[in-house]
Amino acid sequence: MDEIILKINEISKDMGEVRIMEVCGGHTNTIMKYGIRDILPKNIKLISGPGCPVCVTSQYDIDCMIELAIKGIKVATYGDMTNVPGSKMSLKDAQELGADVKTIYSVDQIINDKERVFFAVGFETTTPMTAVLLSKGIKVFCAHKVIPPAMRVLTKEMKIDGFIDPGHVSTIIGSEIWKNLDIPVPQVISSFKPEGLLKATYELLKLIKENRIEVLNEYPEVVFPQGNLVAKKLIENNLKFVDAEWRGIGIIPNSGLAPINPELDARIIYKDLFNDVKSSENNGCRCGEIVRGLIEPVQCKFFGKECTPSSPMGACMVSESEGACAIAYKYGKSLSA
Amino acid sequence: MEKNEDCLTGQCPPINQDTNSRRVKLSEGSGGKEMQMLISSLIKDFDRSSWKNSLDDSANFQLPSGDFIFITTDSYVVTPQFFPGGDIGKIAVCGTINDLVVSGADPLGLSLSLVIEEGFDKDKLEKIMKSISSISSQTKIPIVTGDTKVMEKGSVDGIIINTSGVGISKLPLDLPLEIGDKIIVSGSIGEHGAALLSKRYELESSIISDSKPLIDELKSIRHLIKKAKDITRGGLASVINEIAQNSKKDFLIEEKLIPVKKEVQALTDILGIEVYNLACEGRFICIASKENSTQVISILKKYNETASIIGEIISESEGNPYVTIQTRFGKKILSMPSGNIVPRIC
């Protein structure tokens, strides 16, 4: 363990500032949970990218789901989404007002509930489960996103020297896909254990130093070149690529998914109910900039004051495990910083 | 809660959207930062005259005889009401007894108030009362008065239990803390919270709630320690931050010294939650001088082999007191828990 930190220190000595982006909220969580920033050399900057699914979900999508819930439609979604503030309230607030909002751990809890609409969020790892729901005829409001197009956009608009690629996303989509991304910086796929993440960081630094634009798989135990073929097939059969709006980034072509069957697509089924939805993100929340790694949570004037996990002003303060602000609030900023 | 059961078409009356910050939120009762803020804003005009420590586990008052009398009160709601290792009745009695004993008091007697929802199963009610009386006779602390209300269906969720307790002592257990003092936990943490969560999220496990009265444990070390506090909602993170804030000192604890049972750790890994925020109902933190700490541990180990020194007080705090955790890697701040515990899914 200490050895890898020594190696990181050694290699980064004469590197100047290196900006590494982790695009997976799970990695952000590991970094904070184990105080990783605290032990890395000062010139190695770990930047949290758009890897928290609830954080990148657009205000409009959240407001639409809340609208459905308060109009009396039964809805379901994963844990953290329930607390995300919409323009007027969160799904949790709607529930406290009497709406039927079910928080689930797994889609198997609603697989026979044809009257319920599932608010699908998450990246490639979570998409096959939504495909299962669709294959069973459950209606879905789909806010699923795919990571690679967002990475392409980010490399164009800011300085990133290398990416730590998401581990379990790669379990589904495979390691090969990252090679064809046309991203001009090296990438390393990492596991979620702190040892693995440090090893991946070291390998990435090595690639950066040697100017090698390659993709390394440092999580070969569960990441294979082609990924999980059964899961990919299921996605292909039930979902199609569409343009999607990312909070803080805007619309990215072909970066989202929608049900192929329009009869199960809640955006189409309930489109008349969404006429009244007027979203505003103008409360001063800088979540968008944080998602893009442009600023740190503490640089937002609301951080820890008006904006806390129990009364979040934006999505980044919500997801305890992945939202950059919530994590920074929970674990405090790096002690040596 | 009224649900729009037959309202699937969008043709039903919309729900009143008047929600704003003037409503009390669930998270303001979760034992964390928000609850502290709510309470202090609510009671700022209260006259507490010569009662001491009113914001702590119990308040005390010095009698003309010189002895101190202690009072504490707590209301209990828990979902589910029955869980592995106990039920709402057991924790309602243990919790109040524990609040007294960690303050240094010998409990004299308790009151018991029940608010019951119309339609509540009498068999369940009898079961709850049975566990109340069993703890009462086991600890020889009598239930001396009480009250019962039945509320219309829907106005409470099953049952609410309030217990108050009175205790007495020559001196409150509240000595000034010093740098170098050791922080001790009386046993592995989080089992109560984990037992509830595993039931709530249909995870099969053999985790049993840690709820129990702490009278004997505390009595046996009372003369050796400076302060004690039982771990309840908000978990270790909440209690340790409270002690740090009240003493205005910075604490350093070591992750590898904190006892956590394997299954509890596994459960927090599955749900993606923090073990330090999980509730206990039969564990406490105490502070002892370095000299006394080894003796405290050897006594506590008779009750629970996992009792452990987990850290120490490291400095006077400049401004806001910090509790820092040394992880296997870097250090991080252990902050007061915030918000409700929700499973992390993605």
Add this chain to the structure above:
Amino acid sequence: MCLAIPGKIIEIKEKKAIVDFGGIKREADISFVEDLHINDFVLVHVGFAIQKVEEEVARETYRLLAEIEIQDELAKNGV
């Protein structure tokens, strides 16, 4: 994103399995992963197995848990 942890299959019923995660058991859907048997280890995300894992890899994840288990055993004997 994507919290996924390894567990051991202890029972299989068609496309569902009971998976043991260090003492916590839950049903998981195993339709995404082919050719699974009792005692295999799988990586589970939101109630679905997404990949088979070699036993040593899973054990490594639980290595720290195992250290805690020793304390746990002591506790059982002590009380």
